[in-house]
Amino acid sequence: xxxxxxxxxxxxxxxxxxxxxxxxxxxxxxxxxxxxxxxxxxxxxxxxxxxxxxxxxxxxxxxxxxxxxxxxxxxxxxxxxxxxxxxxxxxxxxxxxxxxxxxxxxxxxxxxxxxxxxxxxxxxxxxxxxxxxxxxxxxxxxxxxxxxxxxxxxxxxxxxxxxxxxxxxxxxxxxxxxxxxxxxxxxxxxxxxxxxxxxxxxxxxxxxxxxxxxxxxxxx
Amino acid sequence: xxxxxxxxxxxxxxxxxxxxxxxxxxxxxxxxxxxxxxxxxxxxxxxxxxxxxxxxxxxxxxxxxxxxxxxxxxxxxxxxxxxxxxxxxxxxxxxxxxxxxxxxxxxxxxxxxxxxxxxxxxxxxxxxxxxxxxxxxxxxxxxxxxxxxxxxxxxxxxxxxxxxxxxxxxxxxxxxxxxxxxxxxxxxxxxxxxxxxxxxxxxxxxxxxxxxxxxxxxxxxxxxxxxxxxxxxxxxxxxx
Ligand SMILES: Nc1ncnc2c1ncn2[C@@H]1O[C@H](COP(=O)(O)OP(=O)(O)OP(=O)(O)O)[C@@H](O)[C@H]1O
Ligand SMILES: [Mg+2]
Numbered sequence: 277x278x279x280x281x282x283x284x285x286x287x288x289x290x291x292x293x294x295x296x297x298x299x300x301x302x303x304x305x306x307x308x309x310x311x312x313x314x315x316x317x318x319x320x321x322x323x324x325x326x327x328x329x330x331x332x333x334x335x336x337x338x339x340x341x342x343x344x345x346x347x348x349x350x351x352x353x354x355x356x357x358x359x360x361x362x363x364x365x366x367x368x369x370x371x372x373x374x375x376x377x378x379x380x381x382x383x384x385x386x387x388x389x390x391x392x393x394x395x396x397x398x399x400x401x402x403x404x405x406x407x408x409x410x411x412x413x414x415x416x417x418x419x420x421x422x423x424x425x426x427x428x429x430x431x432x433x434x435x436x437x438x439x440x441x442x443x444x445x446x447x448x449x450x451x452x453x454x455x456x457x458x459x460x461x462x463x464x465x466x467x468x469x470x471x472x473x474x475x476x477x478x479x480x481x482x483x484x485x486x487x488x489x490x491x492x493x494x495x496x
Numbered sequence: 497x498x499x500x501x502x503x504x505x506x507x508x509x510x511x512x513x514x515x516x517x518x519x520x521x522x523x524x525x526x527x528x529x530x531x532x533x534x535x536x537x538x539x540x541x542x543x544x545x546x547x548x549x550x551x552x553x554x555x556x557x558x559x560x561x562x563x564x565x566x567x568x569x570x571x572x573x574x575x576x577x578x579x580x581x582x583x584x585x586x587x588x589x590x591x592x593x594x595x596x597x598x599x600x601x602x603x604x605x606x607x608x609x610x611x612x613x614x615x616x617x618x619x620x621x622x623x624x625x626x627x628x629x630x631x632x633x634x635x636x637x638x639x640x641x642x643x644x645x646x647x648x649x650x651x652x653x654x655x656x657x658x659x660x661x662x663x664x665x666x667x668x669x670x671x672x673x674x675x676x677x678x679x680x681x682x683x684x685x686x687x688x689x690x691x692x693x694x695x696x697x698x699x700x701x702x703x704x705x706x707x708x709x710x711x712x713x714x715x716x717x718x719x720x721x722x723x724x725x726x727x728x729x730x731x732x733x734x735x736x
Contacts, residue, residue, distance in 0.1 A: 398577075399584075403601065
């Protein structure tokens with residue numbers, strides 16, 4: 277058995293840092309897209325207008341019922357066939373992640389809204405507020421608070437899933453490890469290093485979230 | 497002022513209101529009593545269309561609520577409601593709870609809304625709690641804020657659905673006192689309650705409901721001292 281020698285990754289360490297930053301960037305953008313889509317789709321799933329409800333339900337089911345990797349491949353390799361042009365790797369990956377995330381966030385939004393006491397909507401409506409006003413001023417602010425912990429988990433998932441962008445050749449963190457492995461003929465150390473980078477980021481974020489959650493709990 | 501004619505409401509198979517008819521005059525305080533599940537809450541909630549009646553007629557000031565051309569949100573501005581569990585907005589301060597609807601629904605200016613809110617808080621004895629959050633209030637205080645919140649819309653009628661049922665005994669009086677004060681001020685009120693003393697002292701009329709119907713109605717004196725219907729007698733003997 278040969279021993280591990282992490283010094284071989286040191287000349288490439290900037291690639292890992294840059295890759296980690298890219299992963300963060302992708303996750304942040306994707307979660308923003310996910311929240312934007314998810315809010316509408318989540319509300320749409322609760323709509324009384326049947327076509328809207330069906331469309332939004334279908335979106336969630338399709339997104340959650342197919343692998344993200346396949347979605348990403350369709351987006352990057354499949355779409356150009358119809359569009360006639362290629363979407364560059366970074367926007368393709370971020371969009372695929374964000375659209376995927378939208379399906380999950382929709383469920384988080386719906387869950388958050390359903391978790392708000394029914395009496396809140398009744399009180400708001402009994403004061404003459406429209407459904408929209410009640411949602412905007414009363415239900416959504418409370419639902420959002422309930423959504424923060426699961427959105428934190430969603431962010432962590434996206435951070436890890438950004439590694440799938442390797443398959444379309446985008447130089448994010450996992451790709452960095454791949455390159456180093458190819459150059460040094462030693463795959464174990466670079467992949468372990470990438471894993472450590474992901475781990476430090478997710479653990480740090482989880483820790484920050486636990487502080488936020490404690491704050492939220494205290495303000496209830 | 498309120499006219500209810502042959503009101504029916506069912507939830508699927510379950511018929512909860514089965515032909516309610518009554519008239520409520522301006523300034524009248526009507527107390528609704530009856531066993532659990534008799535449809536008291538449903539009746540009250542039909543009066544501001546939180547429940548949509550299956551058939552029948554409700555008119556407020558001659559205006560039909562069930563007419564498709566009636567603006568429900570407009571109607572609700574005139575009908576205040578106080579809930580058993582207060583339903584204050586937990587993410588807003590006491591004063592914000594009160595000013596929100598006048599500002600957003602009626603377009604009242606923030607300063608005017610606030611002035612009115614402070615007046616109302618003074619009236620329910622909670623002016624010092626204006627900047628507190630609901631979570632820091634006792635049950636009785638929460639309910640008084642809820643009453644102030646409903647009053648801020650200048651309603652013509654106030655509906656109370658068991659406003660003291662969720663309160664510790666020592667807090668019931670402070671809420672009933674606010675309600676008495678309102679009644680003596682001439683507010684039209686429909687109150688579902690188990691507080692028989694309140695019904696006797698403040699009520700102009702008592703409705704006894706059972707199985708979705710008004711079985712008996714009369715002055716508190718008539719109902720409490722000389723009930724005619726055997727079901728009324730049976731119910732009163734259990735709670736008095
Ligand atoms: N949204 C609803 N869906 C289905 N059934 C309902 C609904 N709301 C009320 N009911 C039923 O209607 C009946 C009457 O309910 P309601 O709340 O009006 O009674 P109540 O007289 O207010 O009783 P309580 O004294 O317990 O508050 C009950 O059997 C209840 O289970
Ligand atoms: Mg009830």
